[in-house]
Amino acid sequence: MLLASALLEGSGWAGGVGDGNLRLSVTVNGRADSDVRPPEVRVGAWVVKRYRLLNVSEADLHRVRVLDPGAPAGSVRCPAVLPAAEEAECTARFRAVAGRHVHPVRAEGDVPSLRTRLTATARAGYAGVAGALGLTEEVVVATPGTGGGGASATVTYTVTNRGNLPLYTVRVEDPGLALAPGAPDCGGQGGTVAVLAPDTSAFCRTTVRLRPGTYRSAGRASGSDRATTLGTGGERVTAPLLTAGASAVFVVREAPVAPVPRTPAPGAPAAGAPAAGSSAGAAGAAGASAGAGAVPAPGAPGALARTDTGTGTGTGTDAAGRPAAPAAPGAGAAPGAVPPSSVSPGAVPPAPPPGLRRAAGVDDEGFLGRVRRRGREAAEFGVATTLLLLLIPAAVAAALLGSRRK
Template sequence: MSEYVGRSSDYSCRRVIGGLLVVALLVLPCAVLSEGSGWAGGVGDGNLRLTVTVNGRADSDRRPPEVRVGTWVVKRYRLLNLSEADLHRVRVLDPGAPAGSVRCPAGPLPAAEEVECTARFRAVAGNHVRPVRAEGDVPSLRTRLTATARAGYVGVAGVLRLTEEVVIATPGAGSGSSAASGAGSGTDADADAGAGAGGVGGVATVTYTVTNRGNLPLYAVRVEDPGLALAPGAPDCGGQGGTVAVLAPDTSALCRAALRLRPGTYRSTGRASGTDRATTFGAGGERVSAPVLTAGTSAVFVVREPPAPRTPAPRTPAPGAVGAGAGNGGTPGAPGAAGALAGAGTGTGTGAGTAPGAAGRSVPPAAPAVPGAGAVPGAVPPGAAPPDGVPPGAVPPSAVSPGTAVPPPVPPPGLRRADGLDDEGFLGRVRRRAREAREFGVATTLLLLLIPAAVAAALLGSRRK
């Protein structure tokens, strides 16, 4: 009985050992991986975890840190492999970072371990909170594990711009000149009046234009000009003495200053300063206070001497005209000496005239007329015959006061024609003879046509009778 039992025990052990060998042969091929080493168990969704910090902030999905434009943004991506297989070709896809800026360690990510990828780049303006995606492959199972997280930052752009324009107003000038550069207190009318009263060269009106090109409001923006040495509180920015209290994004404000300057060359150097009061985060998570934003511009302009008052040039009377009286009772444009004497009528007036050959000689003003005296003694009344020996149109010597220029007597028409014929020359005489011959030929032709017609009419009339 005991032998039988012993043989049974040995047989059972052999069966158990044989069964274990069969199981091992069946399981061993499944444990061999084609690439890398690791176990395939526990691979699925949720086995890859991703967390992102931006400039030290881990909650950038809800409260993105504000980063000053141009400063560094540092993103850290922490990947945790919770599966039982190694991850190959681990990578991070972040649309909120410049292409190629994300760096991950080379090699696979072992099971139950973690790795950190980083990205470092300059901040740009605007909101850059985006979904981030991490990926890793399990080649033996032809599986890709993924994880997502939302992260980013807000770029703070504080940009201040200043331009200026200068307009010069000269007293007595019709318009002013201007000089612009990439922009005063008082009005132009007040400035012109002050310049005229002070006797300076002109008034320069400088207009400053300050603009907020950033994405946050600017506060206490102050405008000044060291080059022109403006007075305290100038220029005028809408009644706020050289300061703009609040300047919203993408808006501008005007400041003006009017300066009374002497003739010369001047250089304006405008300066503007302000702050957006935004505290930002540095690359390591430190807090950075808001800087003072500045902008500048310059312009060179010239203030010239005011133009001298223009004096009207004296008018020269036409030849043959003695002058014209100006005043009450004067006779403007009176010919000859009569024009000079006609200026002395009732009231005040002056007369001046010249005669051919006497140009440049001034005629003394006529004496005031005596009430009741209607004509100059010795003058020939209109329509009366001149005295003997005085040609028609000439002024009798008794009618001319001492010092008055008298034109020469005008010869009769026949005498003038004879003088002209004597001076015409040979060619002129030929032309005149030809013209007279043409005139005679026309008259002869008319006579030759009219005489026969008259004779024929007379004959016809006699026959009818």
């Protein structure tokens, strides 16, 4: 009755139970000496741990379990009961993480009838290895120059080894910009970084000339850590090609148009030349004549377009077109004229006002002379004034003739 009751309760036999009756061995990815030579497993690959338990006691073990700090919680699976004098296997399967993970492992089983717990320990683990390649990029567009033709863009690629193994022959390319092979400058090595140590970065740069528009850079980096690792069954796994990518969108602006120099119209004064009617032009017009006779100022009615040079002894014309008599030596000067003694040799005397010249011949002209003079002055006074000037002298002349006949 007592034996049957003990079996129904799941308790083991009391005889042959003690320390050392439970034994433990562990293999990691097929390697049994993982405590001394932890297998190298690529980061992210599968790790398979097999825990072999041997119960050499004469009692069954209940609530069998394995405590392994090197395995994620809940990843170890064990049978509920390990019968006496038999063995069982617990397993764990999880993804490898970087670093060395070798820890003590503890196996346990209970003998309820004796209120005893059998234990066993072993050391096991693995080493997670890999070179991890990362890539970022930055684009700087130069300010476009005048004259069109686009601008240059400088792209900087930053490659980083985020793993725990060196990377070899890291090559940088950019199919988005259609760069030639080896175009990025990686320290004078033609688009390739020979060795990139763990936790370090390298820079590659390229400058391209682009027309105005929107562009997308698509950087690509590739390399290898050359590490051979172990698979879940202990097979050798060659190193894969590691890759990384990055992209950036940038805009090349339209270059500003160069200003077109303005050509002055024909006859327009050049830049810096005195404008028409300025004081410089007036001074040149005032000194254009060097003769003794008075010459009308340029622009006055009946003025002569000439330039005189010489000693100042010349002959001019009066308002009626007759030659003017030369001034006698020592004779009184006409009103407004400059005496010869007051003009220095080579100097140009100022021209007298036109009104004084007209007054000089008024006393000598007759009726017909007045008519001709009025006609010449018609351009200055207009049609109405001309008519008045013609009619008034005619009326006066008619009155004079009538009084003489009486």
